Amino acid sequence: MSRYDAASRRWRVKWWWLPPLKIGEVAQRSGLTVKTIRFYCDEGLIHPISRSEGGYRLFGDAVFAELALIRTLKAMEIPLQDVTRILESRRSGICTCESLKATIRSKAGEIEQKIDALRNLHQELNGLLSSWENCGGRKPSAA
Secondary structure, eight states: OEEEETTTTEEEETTEEEOOEEHHHHHHHHTOOHHHHHHHHHTTSSOOSEEOTTOOEEEOTHHHHHHHHHHHHHHTTOOHHHHHHHHHHHHHTOOOHHHHHHHHHHHHHHHHHHHHHHHHHHHHHHHHHHTOOOOOOOOOOOO
16 A cells, blocks of 8 residues: 655655656656657556656556556557556456456457468468469579
């Protein structure tokens, strides 16, 4: 559990102090660009815990778990609106396990269909190569 101590401008986490992180620090530690993190903020995927006096977005350490989840869901090609819904449910503490599992099952099925289509294409290409006959035309001259 954490709370912000305005006097010291630091987040109090249990018994130790963690300063809020600026967007550049989050970008560096997460391996994402500042532009990507701004985009995620603008789309409502992540939320800064506050803003500095200069207006900079400030984040707590919890943002790294959310960024990791976003990265995983993005790799699964989950639509952005579903990612937003999943993150909001996670933040609210409402269990969405069944919904998330259904989304993952659906995505796994889509991937399986793509694999089957690629296997069929692979077989067609190999069949084309194995039955290939030279056309008898002129060969390019070696220059």
